[in-house]
Amino acid sequence: MPSPDSALHERAIAEVALRVAGPDGELVGVYTPATDGSTERCAVLLARPRAHRNRVWVHLARRLAAGDVAALRFDYAGHGDSEGVAALAHPCRPRGADVAAVMDHARAQLGAARFALAGNCFDARSALAGAALRPSLTAGVVLGAMPVMDLPGMERAATAPHDDPPPLDAGFVADLAAFAAADARALFLYGEIDAELPAFRVAQRAALDLLPPGARARIEVEVWGGRVHGLLEVARQEAFIRRVAAWIRGLPWTST
Amino acid sequence: MSAARVEPLHVAVPDGRLFATVVAAEGARRAAVVVHGAAPEMVAAARAEAVLARSLAARGTSALRYHARGYGDSTGGDDEVTFATLVDDAAAACAFARRRFEVARVAVIGVRLGALVAAAVTARVDVAALALWEPVVTGASWLDDQFRAARLADLTADRPPRSTATRRAALDGGEAIDVNGYLLHAAFARSFAGVALPSLLESWLGPLWIAEVRPTAAPSAFAGLAAALAHEGARVTTARVDASPSWDTLTNPPWESLELAERTAEWLDAVA
Numbered sequence: 001m002p003s004p005d006s007a008l009h010e011r012a013i014a015e016v017a018l019r020v021a022g023p024d025g026e027l028v029g030v031y032t033p034a035t036d037g038s039t040e041r042c043a044v045l046l047a048r049p050r051a052h053r054n055r056v057w058v059h060l061a062r063r064l065a066a067g068d069v070a071a072l073r074f075d076y077a078g079h080g081d082s083e084g085v086a087a088l089a090h091p092c093r094p095r096g097a098d099v100a101a102v103m104d105h106a107r108a109q110l111g112a113a114r115f116a117l118a119g120n121c122f123d124a125r126s127a128l129a130g131a132a133l134r135p136s137l138t139a140g141v142v143l144g145a146m147p148v149m150d151l152p153g154m155e156r157a158a159t160a161p162h163d164d165p166p167p168l169d170a171g172f173v174a175d176l177a178a179f180a181a182a183d184a185r186a187l188f189l190y191g192e193i194d195a196e197l198p199a200f201r202v203a204q205r206a207a208l209d210l211l212p213p214g215a216r217a218r219i220e221v222e223v224w225g226g227r228v229h230g231l232l233e234v235a236r237q238e239a240f241i242r243r244v245a246a247w248i249r250g251l252p253w254t255s256t
Numbered sequence: 257m258s259a260a261r262v263e264p265l266h267v268a269v270p271d272g273r274l275f276a277t278v279v280a281a282e283g284a285r286r287a288a289v290v291v292h293g294a295a296p297e298m299v300a301a302a303r304a305e306a307v308l309a310r311s312l313a314a315r316g317t318s319a320l321r322y323h324a325r326g327y328g329d330s331t332g333g334d335d336e337v338t339f340a341t342l343v344d345d346a347a348a349a350c351a352f353a354r355r356r357f358e359v360a361r362v363a364v365i366g367v368r369l370g371a372l373v374a375a376a377v378t379a380r381v382d383v384a385a386l387a388l389w390e391p392v393v394t395g396a397s398w399l400d401d402q403f404r405a406a407r408l409a410d411l412t413a414d415r416p417p418r419s420t421a422t423r424r425a426a427l428d429g430g431e432a433i434d435v436n437g438y439l440l441h442a443a444f445a446r447s448f449a450g451v452a453l454p455s456l457l458e459s460w461l462g463p464l465w466i467a468e469v470r471p472t473a474a475p476s477a478f479a480g481l482a483a484a485l486a487h488e489g490a491r492v493t494t495a496r497v498d499a500s501p502s503w504d505t506l507t508n509p510p511w512e513s514l515e516l517a518e519r520t521a522e523w524l525d526a527v528a
Contacts (some may be wrong), residue, residue, distance in 0.1 A: 004333055012331040013273060017264035028264050028277065030329050048510065049302045051328045053437045054295065058329060079510055080302050081262055081277050081321075086509045122508075232413070234434045 004062065011035065011062040020074065020105040023097045025083025029074025030058075031110060032065040039111030041139075041253050044102055045073040046119030046126050048089060049080030053230070056237050060118075063245045070112065074102055076126070089122040091147035091154075092169045096129025103134050114255065116248040118142035121196070121229055125172070128186075132175035135182035140251040142244050144189045145196045145229035148172045148203040157199040165202040176207055180215035183255060187247050188221045189240075191228035220247075260313035262306070267322060267352045272331030274345055276322035277306075278356060281313040286384070286528050287357035288312055290321045291346050291377070293368030294398070295334065295438045296504035298327055301367055301389075303510035304501070304517070308365070311517035315525050317363070320353040334439055335432070338447035339373070339395070346377040363528045365520060368392055368503055372448070375456035385528045387465040387520050390503070393481060395448030405504060406435045436504065457485055463527040464492040469516055472498045495519055 004012065011032055020027040029050065034041070043064050045057045050073040061071035076095045077084030089095075099117065106112035115137050117127035124146035131138040147154060153166035160166055179186065190197045208219060224239075231237045260279045267274040290305050292298040309319035324345040325332035346364070353362050361384040366374025371391030378386060392398045403420040410417035423433050432439040457464070464485065466478050478494055485492045497516045 004331075009272075009331060015266075015275075015329065017266060017275065017329075019262075019264065026261070028262055030264070030275070048506070048508075049299060051299065053299065053506070054334075054439070055328065081264065081306050083262070086303055086512055088509045227413075230437075232409070232437045234437060234439055237437060 007035065007066045008062045011065040020102050022077050022082070022084075022101045024077035027074050027077060027083075027098060027102065028081035029072055029102065030061070031106075032061045032071040034065050034068045034070045036068045038068060039070055040113040041069045041116075042106050042110070042112035042114070043069050043071045043116040043118060043248050044099060044106070044130070045071055046099065046117065046123035047073070048076065048123065050075050053232075054234060054237055056231055056241060060241045060245060063241060064248060067245065067249050069116070069249055070110070072102060072106055072110075090150075091122055091125055092150050092171055094122065094126040094129035094171070096126055096133050096175075099126055099130025100133040103130065103137055107137070113137075114139045114253050116140045116142070116251060118144075118244055118248065120144035120231065121147065128175045128179065129171070131184055132178035135178050135184065136255065138182065138184040139253050140185040140187070140248065141179070142187045142189065142247060144240070145191065145194045146188065147196050147199065149199050154195060154199045157202050158195070162205070165206065166199070168203055168206055172203070173207060176211075180211045183218070185218045185251060186220070188219065189228055189243070190223050191226050192223050193227050194229045196229060197223065260310050262309070267348060269325065269345060269348045272325050274322045274325065274349060275329035276320055276349065276352070277309065279309045279313040279319045280357065281316050281318045284313075284316050284318040284357060285359065286317040286363065286524065287353050287359045288317050288319050288363040288365055288524060289346070289349050289353050290319065291364060291366045291370035291374040292321070292323070292327070293370045293503065295327060296436060297368040297370075298323070300503055300506055300511060301501065304512045305367065307512045307514060308517040308520060311514070311521045312524065315521040317521060317524055317528070318353075318357040320349060320356070322349040335441050335443070337441070337444055339376070339451055340447060342373045343376045343380065346373050347380045350377060350381040350383075363387065363524050365389070366391060369398055372451050372453060372456065375453055375460070378457070378460045378462070383462060385463045385465070385524055386460065387467065387523060389467050389516065389520075390469040390501070391453060391466060391478075393453045395451035398448065399445055402435050402440055406433060409436050454481065454484060457490060458488065461489055461491065464490055465520070465523045466492065466494045467497055467516060467520065468494065469497045469499050469501055469513070471500050472496070493523075495523070
């Protein structure tokens with residue numbers, strides 16, 4: 001990514017390093033205050049480690065903050081700088097409790113009122129789990145290449161007939177129900193060759209399409225050419241940052 | 257992992273700030289600074305380095321890890337990074353660690369490409385000991401690896417592969433090259449092209465530890481280097497840690513090696 005312009009450099013200089021008490025140890029993170037000084041709108045950005053490939057989530061945080069949405073990124077317990085024991089990030093065991101702890105901290109200490117949560121892959125699943133734990137605080141979730149079942153299920157989803165699909169993860173179904181009962185919006189974002197996409201197609205038929213019309217209207221699904229998972233190319237990273245920043249900034253932040 | 261607390265903070269440098277974490281050992285009289293590798297190495301080894309900082313603190317060595325400008329949570333863009341800026345930032349981190357931990361000298365631990373930076377900083381800072389994890393021996397060899405990685409990425413992504421010659425020409429012409437989602441900039445590549453560990457360590461006579469971090473069955477890559485450095489008067493020892501890190505790829509769960517961390521801490525304990 002090229003050198004930041006002066007607005008982004010200003011946001012980088014304004015960043016605050018922080019620690020948050022999480023359920024499995026102290027979490028280390030960075031808060032990027034919004035340019036206009038407002039604190040109510042806050043994006044929590046999820047990645048492992050928190051900057052991830054080519055600092056995608058750092059760039060996104062600073063771009064959001066320059067557009068007047070504060071951002072907070074952190075390492076889950078057992079990852080990056082945070083305390084805790086490293087463990088496999090399993091698609092059916094998201095770290096929603098860490099996300100909720102960070103949201104609570106941002107509310108109590110930083111003046112945040114409503115949140116956008118964003119992540120890719122396991123981190124998207126953790127974003128949805130965090131939203132399910134704090135539905136009234138969540139304005140929107142960006143779910144990039146999100147797994148909706150375990151890995152064997154995802155493999156089966158690619159070949160299974162429509163009338164015999166692999167089962168969705170029960171936790172995903174429960175988190176989706178919690179999302180549907182609240183008023184948050186969701187952007188599901190996949191690449192057409194992502195391994196997670198066939199399983200998501202199962203979830204569309206078995207769960208998303210069955211949601212009440214009001215909930216379905218709050219869901220956007222985008223399938224991009226190529227791959228979204230992993231953000232393996234710089235051009236794809238830049239497109240992702242632009243889209244996610246615009247989507248989050250455009251959220252209706254006031255609870256209805 | 258010990259109960260030592262991690263404190264995140266920022267270190268002021270000209271034109272910006274470095275994000276850093278410190279782990280202070282109670283009553284410590286020693287301190288160490290960890291110099292991360294190139295961008296993908298830094299991300300892939302982040303957890304291993306965090307484990308190292310805690311292991312150091314558990315053995316009485318306070319530790320500072322930092323992100324150089326253009327990396328991680330620090331200020332700056334990746335197009336501004338050169339070997340010189342990396343050495344400047346390492347020197348600034350060492351100076352901060354000396355003040356923060358109230359020690360006269362610091363040990364420096366360099367990881368992969370960060371080994372070249374760590375070695376260079378010995379000419380700028382009073383370094384008590386130098387430990388290198390699977391060091392990159394020359395900037396040129398590291399660049400060759402990047403071209404190979406880019407070609408492999410073409411093949412796995414089912415793209416028509418660009419030849420290494422084409423990529424080299426593009427880089428020589430000032431173009432930045434995408435290697436697995438990281439931009440390799442021409443200025444960065446040029447700045448490392450002539451950098452070599454043996455020449456950086458020519459006048460370093462302090463204790464030097466080189467950790468080979470690879471499966472036991474893999475051949476040694478550093479025996480010749482260690483012998484050559486010893487011949488020049490260096491106090492060098494090597495160690496073998498049986499591990500299979502992927503230095504430029506993120507793994508799930510994140511790679512870490514308690515053995516590597518503890519052996520590094522033990523060595524510093526013995527010499528620093």
